[in-house]
Amino acid sequence: MPGFTTEIAVLHGRPDAYATESVLSIYREIFGIIDEEKFHLRMQNAEDLLILFAQVEGALAGFKVGYRLEEGVFYSWIGGVRATYRKHGIARMLMERQHEWCKIHDYRVVRTKTYNRWKNMLLLNLRCGFEITGTVEKAGSDLQIVLEKKLF
Numbered sequence: 001m002p003g004f005t006t007e008i009a010v011l012h013g014r015p016d017a018y019a020t021e022s023v024l025s026i027y028r029e030i031f032g033i034i035d036e037e038k039f040h041l042r043m044q045n046a047e048d049l050l051i052l053f054a055q056v057e058g059a060l061a062g063f064k065v066g067y068r069l070e071e072g073v074f075y076s077w078i079g080g081v082r083a084t085y086r087k088h089g090i091a092r093m094l095m096e097r098q099h100e101w102c103k104i105h106d107y108r109v110v111r112t113k114t115y116n117r118w119k120n121m122l123l124l125n126l127r128c129g130f131e132i133t134g135t136v137e138k139a140g141s142d143l144q145i146v147l148e149k150k151l152f
Contacts, residue, residue: 004056004057005056005057006054006055006056006061006088006090006093007054007055008052008053008054008055008093008094008097009052009053009055010050010051010052010097010101011050011051011052011053012048012049012050012051012101013049014043014044014049015043015049015051019051019053020040020043022053022060022063023051023063023065023078024036024039026060026062026063026080026082027039027063027078027080029082029083030080030081030082030083031080042077043065046067046068046077047067047068048067048068048074048105049065049066049067050065050066050067050074050098050101051063051064051065052064052065052079052094052097052098054081054085054090054093054094056085056090060082061081061082061085061090062079062080062081062082062085062090062091062094063078063079063080063094064076064078064079064094064095064097064098065077065078065079066098066110068107069111072106072107072108072109073107073108073109073110073111074098074102074107074109074110074111075110075111075112076095076098076110076111076112077112079091079094079095081094091120091121091124092124092128095124095128096128098110099149099151102151103151103152107151108150108151108152109148109149109150109151110130110148110149110151111133111146111147111148112125112130112146112147112148113136113144113145113146113147114144114145114147115142115143115144115145116142116143116145117142122145122147125147125149126147128149129149129150130147130148130149131147131148131149132145132146132147133146133147133148134146
């Protein structure tokens with residue numbers, strides 16, 4: 001944010017209860033309800049788990065979570081920025097920091113999924129070099145858009 005200090009905190013590996021609750025709190029604020037059992041299972045079973053937190057003047061503004069999907073492929077799973085901190089480049093900062101980390105750790109591709117209803121996220125992904133590679137249709141759910149970005 002202009003005139004404010006924004007820092008990105010990096011957590012690699014299993015999160016403690018505070019980090020997990022911080023992600024859940026922002027997630028609920030942005031997206032509403034979440035299946036907490038599935039969330040905790042994925043967090044515990046994910047390989048090479050990476051959590052990034054954006055802090056503005058010490059206040060938690062947003063997060064991004066991803067993990068190893070397969071050899072050389074990192075899956076950018078969930079993320080978001082609190083409404084009061086949007087339109088200041090924080091989502092881009094989180095994405096760029098995630099991709100820097102992925103390059104250092106020899107990932108060649110970042111994959112993500114989004115929905116058409118999250119247009120700002122879809123546009124940010126496209127502006128940052130992602131390409132649409134497919135869609136996933138699940139019963140009772142909107143069509144998911146699959147995107148990938150080559151890092152090298």
